Amino acid sequence: MSAQRDMKEKSPWRTPVTIIIITVIGVIAIVALVTVAVLQNKPLSQKYKYGIVLDAGSSHTALYIYEWPAEKDNNTGRVEQTHSCKVQGPGISAYASDPWKAGESLTDCMHEAQQKVPRNKHEETPLYLGATAGMRLLNMENSSASDQVFQAVEEALRQFQFSFQGARILSGQEEGAFGWVTVNYLDDRLKQGLETTGALDLGGASTQISFVSSNYDGSESPKNSVTFRLYGNDYNLYTHSFLCYGKDQALRLTLAQQTLSGPVIISDPCFHKGYTKIKNYADLYDSPCVSHRKPQGAPATFNHTGTGNFQQCQEQIKRIFNFTYCKYSRCSFNGIFQPLVQGPFGAFSAYYFVMDFLNLTDTSEPLTEVKDKLTKYCATLWSEITAQHHTVKEKYLAEYCFAGTYILTLLTEGYNFTSESYSKIKYIKQIKGSDAGWTLGYMLNLTNMIPAEAPDSPPLPHAGYVSIVTIMAILLFIVFILSIRPLWSRCSKQLHIV
Ligand SMILES: Nc1nc2c(ncn2[C@@H]2O[C@H](COP(=O)(O)OP(=O)(O)OP(=O)(O)O)[C@@H](O)[C@H]2O)c(=O)[nH]1
Numbered sequence: 480m481s482a483q484r485d486m487k488e489k490s491p492w493r494t495p496v497t498i499i500i501i502t503v504i505g506v507i508a509i510v511a512l513v514t515v516a517v518l519q520n521k522p523l524s525q526k527y528k529y530g531i532v533l534d535a536g537s538s539h540t541a542l543y544i545y546e547w548p549a550e551k552d553n554n555t556g557r558v559e560q561t562h563s564c565k566v567q568g569p570g571i572s573a574y575a576s577d578p579w580k581a582g583e584s585l586t587d588c589m590h591e592a593q594q595k596v597p598r599n600k601h602e603e604t605p606l607y608l609g610a611t612a613g614m615r616l617l618n619m620e621n622s623s624a625s626d627q628v629f630q631a632v633e634e635a636l637r638q639f640q641f642s643f644q645g646a647r648i649l650s651g652q653e654e655g656a657f658g659w660v661t662v663n664y665l666d667d668r669l670k671q672g673l674e675t676t677g678a679l680d681l682g683g684a685s686t687q688i689s690f691v692s693s694n695y696d697g698s699e700s701p702k703n704s705v706t707f708r709l710y711g712n713d714y715n716l717y718t719h720s721f722l723c724y725g726k727d728q729a730l731r732l733t734l735a736q737q738t739l740s741g742p743v744i745i746s747d748p749c750f751h752k753g754y755t756k757i758k759n760y761a762d763l764y765d766s767p768c769v770s771h772r773k774p775q776g777a778p779a780t781f782n783h784t785g786t787g788n789f790q791q792c793q794e795q796i797k798r799i800f801n802f803t804y805c806k807y808s809r810c811s812f813n814g815i816f817q818p819l820v821q822g823p824f825g826a827f828s829a830y831y832f833v834m835d836f837l838n839l840t841d842t843s844e845p846l847t848e849v850k851d852k853l854t855k856y857c858a859t860l861w862s863e864i865t866a867q868h869h870t871v872k873e874k875y876l877a878e879y880c881f882a883g884t885y886i887l888t889l890l891t892e893g894y895n896f897t898s899e900s901y902s903k904i905k906y907i908k909q910i911k912g913s914d915a916g917w918t919l920g921y922m923l924n925l926t927n928m929i930p931a932e933a934p935d936s937p938p939l940p941h942a943g944y945v946s947i948v949t950i951m952a953i954l955l956f957i958v959f960i961l962s963i964r965p966l967w968s969r970c971s972k973q974l975h976i977v
């Protein structure tokens with residue numbers, strides 16, 4: 480009997496130390512369970528992926544770096560622009576006579592990208608270059624020069640350790656459609672199946688309009704139609720890119736029609752009174768948008784003189800749009816089909832630069848007021864303008880009256896925005912820290928980051944899952960305490976005896 484009691488007392492399960500150890504292990508196990516539950520579905524450490532897109536525009540090239548959590552490739556709204564770099568100098572199409580310089584011009588921004596993307600990610604980071612209207616024009620004018628520019632650019636980009644995926648010219652349709660994808664992706668409209676926002680992009684050499692219209696099925700003009708299935712929703716997008724109607728080429732078109740007879744002086748209502756500059760005919764007509772109209776026997780130069788009159792400027796600009804023919808039910812201009820504009824719009828690139836400078840981004844202001852303000856601005860003397868804005872580049876400064884008038888004319892006369900639909904335009908530069916433009920949409924498409932179908936949602940949301948596991952853990956803990964209570968009471972009795 481006493482030997483039995485001895486054995487019971489010496490059993491390791493019956494010592495206070497053992498009971499304390501069991502209790503601690505039990506608590507640790509429960510805490511671990513809860514921790515695992517909390518971390519379930521969440522990456523243990525945030526691992527990021529990167530993508531780089533070079534936007535080789537007509538006026539300049541810009542590099543964008545995008546970043547997203549590696550585990551969330553398919554989730555919308557997660558890709559963010561973390562860095563952008565403006566390439567010094569003109570767009571790559573301007574290097575047609577010196578192609579290697581086009582490649583060289585990109586190296587500074589590429590070195591910046593090397594610094595910004597973690598070194599161990601370089602090899603897996605895709606790098607794309609997309610060229611737009613400047614290269615479209617060069618390709619039309621001199622395709623071998625355009626090939627050489629691409630060769631030089633590709634050679635330069637291959638020097639870097641990124642995963643170079645090629646350089647190519649985007650079609651106008653792609654440029655318009657990817658701009659629309661970017662805006663709606665950043666606004667979280669695609670995944671949630673919300674009403675979409677149209678996209679208005681004004682570049683230097685071309686301009687794009689893209690929107691979804693409820694009364695347009697794409698059949699009337701298939702070349703203006705792009706269909707998408709994104710997150711389980713079908714979209715039938717209307718899109719058109721007008722080559723030669725970007726801000727810089729539109730200015731050439733407007734000037735060209737005032738120089739048909741090769742005058743020595745041009746009195747231009749789109750430039751401020753007091754502005755006067757000697758310009759070369761050869762430079763003005765050095766673009767396929769106007770080259771065929773070069774006046775015969777024109778002098779080498781002309782004196783470009785401003786008269787600063789909004790009304791007359793608008794009249795000059797209207798004449799670059801052809802409204803005389805349309806084989807469809809309705810057209811914007813130059814015989815291009817366009818349904819009535821519908822819904823909200825985001826207007827970016829030069830739409831934003833220009834209207835922001837002119838303090839005209841508030842579209843709740845009636846159009847008549849916007850026109851009044853622009854009338855006053857255009858009528859301001861050039862000497863006053865330069866005195867007020869001495870830090871702004873003179874080339875930009877001289878062109879704001881033209882550019883503002885062009886924007887209003889393009890929107891209201893070209894695309895048929897009314898006072899009411901104009902108020903639904905927002906002039907934007909960025910959405911949630913990422914620039915509005917085609918580059919993000921292009922990368923999302925090429926990396927298959929927007930699925931056609933909505934991703935399967937988990938049977939329980941994360942919060943629900945955590946709650947259930949926590950309740951189970953608490954119950955387990957109570958059961959555990961109840962089960963060790965007899966051991967504790969026996970243990971304390973023993974301590975008493977001792
Ligand atoms: N005022 C102002 N104008 C700018 C600025 N950056 C670019 N621009 C001008 O705005 C116009 C459009 O610029 P971007 O949108 O960069 O055009 P792009 O992409 O080079 O041209 P595309 O190939 O036609 O798209 C061009 O005339 C530029 O010279 C800026 O910061 N301020």
Ligand SMILES: [Ca+2]
Nearest residue numbers: 536611682828
């Ligand atoms: Ca552009």
